[in-house]
Amino acid sequence: MNIGNRENISTINEYETQLSGLYEEYYDKIARYVYVHIGNKEEAEDIAGEVFLKALKSLKSYREQGVPMQGWLFRIAHNLTVDYLRKMDKRRTVPIDSVALLGNDNPADTAEKNIEFERVVEAMNQLTTEQREVINLRFFGELTSKEVSSILGKRDGAVREMQRAAIEKLRAIMGVER
Amino acid sequence: MTEDFDRILDECIDRINRGDNLADCLSDYPAYSEKLRSLLQSMHDVQKTYIFTPSADSKRAARQKLHAALGKRRQVTPVLSFFKVISRPAVWATVAVLVLAIVGTLVIRPLFNPQTLISSPDGNFAFLISDEPNDIGDFESLNVTISRVELQAAGSVKRLEFTPKTKTVDLTQLQGEQSQEIWRGNVPAGQYSQVCIYVGEVKGKLESTGQTVDVKLPSNRLRISMPFEVTADAVTSFTFDITVVATGNNGKYILKPQIGESGARQEQKPLE
Numbered sequence: 001m002n003i004g005n006r007e008n009i010s011t012i013n014e015y016e017t018q019l020s021g022l023y024e025e026y027y028d029k030i031a032r033y034v035y036v037h038i039g040n041k042e043e044a045e046d047i048a049g050e051v052f053l054k055a056l057k058s059l060k061s062y063r064e065q066g067v068p069m070q071g072w073l074f075r076i077a078h079n080l081t082v083d084y085l086r087k088m089d090k091r092r093t094v095p096i097d098s099v100a101l102l103g104n105d106n107p108a109d110t111a112e113k114n115i116e117f118e119r120v121v122e123a124m125n126q127l128t129t130e131q132r133e134v135i136n137l138r139f140f141g142e143l144t145s146k147e148v149s150s151i152l153g154k155r156d157g158a159v160r161e162m163q164r165a166a167i168e169k170l171r172a173i174m175g176v177e178r
Numbered sequence: 179m180t181e182d183f184d185r186i187l188d189e190c191i192d193r194i195n196r197g198d199n200l201a202d203c204l205s206d207y208p209a210y211s212e213k214l215r216s217l218l219q220s221m222h223d224v225q226k227t228y229i230f231t232p233s234a235d236s237k238r239a240a241r242q243k244l245h246a247a248l249g250k251r252r253q254v255t256p257v258l259s260f261f262k263v264i265s266r267p268a269v270w271a272t273v274a275v276l277v278l279a280i281v282g283t284l285v286i287r288p289l290f291n292p293q294t295l296i297s298s299p300d301g302n303f304a305f306l307i308s309d310e311p312n313d314i315g316d317f318e319s320l321n322v323t324i325s326r327v328e329l330q331a332a333g334s335v336k337r338l339e340f341t342p343k344t345k346t347v348d349l350t351q352l353q354g355e356q357s358q359e360i361w362r363g364n365v366p367a368g369q370y371s372q373v374c375i376y377v378g379e380v381k382g383k384l385e386s387t388g389q390t391v392d393v394k395l396p397s398n399r400l401r402i403s404m405p406f407e408v409t410a411d412a413v414t415s416f417t418f419d420i421t422v423v424a425t426g427n428n429g430k431y432i433l434k435p436q437i438g439e440s441g442a443r444q445e446q447k448p449l450e
Contacts, residue, residue, distance in 0.1 A: 016248060021335025023244060028397065031232040045232045049240030056247050120227040139225050142195040145188050160184040164217070167187070171220040 015059045018069050023052055026070055030077045032140040036124075037081045038088075047084060051077045067150040074141055075151055078133075123173035131166035134159060186210055190218060196403050197435045199423075231397050252278060292328055292337035295363050303365035303414050305342070308357035309349040310421040310436040320349040320382040320393065320422060322433070324360065327418075330372035332405060338365065345378075349420060357417050367410045373418060373440075374401040380433060382422070393422060393431045400435040406442035416442045 030051050035044035054076050055062075055069075062072055124132060130152065137148045149159040190203040200218055204211045305327060314320065323346045328339045342360040352358055377400065380393040400420060408414045419439035422431050 016251070017335060020244065020248060023241060024337075027237055027240060028232050031236075032228065032230055035230050036228050041230055041232075042236075044230070045236035045240070048232065049236070049243060052240065052244045053247055056244065056251065116223075117227055120224055124224070135224065138191060138195075139221060140228065144192060157181065157184070160188045161180075163191070164180075164184045164187055167217045167220050170224060171216055174220060174223060 012059055015062055015069070016056070019052065019055055019059070022070055022073065026073060027052070029141050030073060033074060033136055034077055034081050036136050036140055038084060043084065047077065047080050050080055054080065068147055071143065071147045071151045074137060074143065119174055120170075123170045126173055127166050127169060131162055131169070134162050135166050135170075138163060183210060183213070187214060187217060190214060191221065194218065194221070196437070197401055198437050199421075199434060202438055292339040295338050295340040295365060297340065297343055297361055297363040299362060301363035301365070302367075302410060302412065303363060303408055303416070304359050305340075305361045306357040306359045306415060306417045307347045307349075307352060308417050308419045308439065309352040309354075310419050310439045311353045312421045313424045313431065314350055314353055314422055316385055316424070316431075317350050317422070318383045318385045318388065320380070321346050322349060322380050322420065323378040325376045325378040327361065328374045328376070329365065329370050330374070332369035332371040349422065359415075365408045365414070367408055370406050370408060372401060372403045373416060374399055375418060377433070382431065391429070391431065393433055394425075395433050400433065402435045402437050402440050404437060404441060407444075408442075409444065412444040412446050414442050414444050416440075 027048050031041075031044045031048035034047045035041055038044060038047075051073055055073055058076075062069065067075070124135070127135065133152065134148055137143045137151065138145065143151075145159045145163065146156050149156045152159065154162075186207050190200075190207075193203055194200065200215070200222075203218070204214055207214060307322075307324075324342050325345070326339050326341050328337055330337055340361050340363060343362075344358065344360040347358050347360065377395050377398055380395060382391050382393050383389070384391060400418070402418065406414070406416065417440055419436040421434055421436045421439075423434060424431050
């Protein structure tokens, strides 16, 4: 084995260690991120698991990405989500009927939650694709704006601006002063 | 001006994602308090709508698959190496197998299993629970059962865990300066970056009606990201502050970590 190969394997081993270290913290976040897109909890869990397996298989290509590994995982999650939606030919947001899973309250509470849910989904649908992605990565992926900027290939400042504009839009549509 | 506000909003979102509370963010930026409040409330509404905690079974199954795939990758290397170096002396093959066995035992397994710490009455680390009074006054008792506590070493994937000696604490008895030690033992000296407590059950009894209520904890864990140091020659006492807050006028409550009231302090160990 030549020195180049040895270094190669050593780097890959480091990435494997890093990837498995991220599992505990990021599995839930990735599942939530996917859930917001596809609206199916079980499928979101499966895709989150698949993200880590796919990342493991593709570790060699990670070096060229130039983003933190957690950001790279969300890129994979995004691609798998797009593939899933393409296959399922579904809408991008959570179907309204899934709100029944949010709680086991009485019918009045459930009805109220349905209204609340529709309001938020409607507001999210009115964001631009990029704004929605920023919100999803920040609120559900819990990534920093710097990490989001590396995923989206934008400046930190641009992401912060997009984030503020998106939340203002959500606020205006949802009418927080209700 | 707008850029400043964008930065402040961004920082508050980071803090809330880390477990800090809204009030602390607002009090740090009084000039922007109203605007921040309405935007962060929208953030809360969106997060609440899509709230979802993956099941423990799914997470475990996915972890096992990853673990298996990782193990398989590590096993592929010696086979390939063997064929590549088949013409070399057998000793090299033996060394490769030994290295893999060591890597498998020392690297892969610990990655998935946090190191378990042993309790000891004269250990160098004490873990305490306290309660910052918010809506605790609504409760006659509020029993929180903690199944385990995990410490994250700084700048590494190393995690350590311990099972509290005292598993259930009543937060109504731990208000303000009050605290209760739930574990003491030996923790390796070093820098740590995060403490996470895993909560099994939360049962509250309301002062006003005597009714028992379930207090929500979205992910069954409370996490505080905060750097602290543990040394061998001093006792580090880490106080994890938990607070209970009403979620509105709907009679529901949630538990939150109170980062501002949590932290570590050190005292020299008594001479033996």
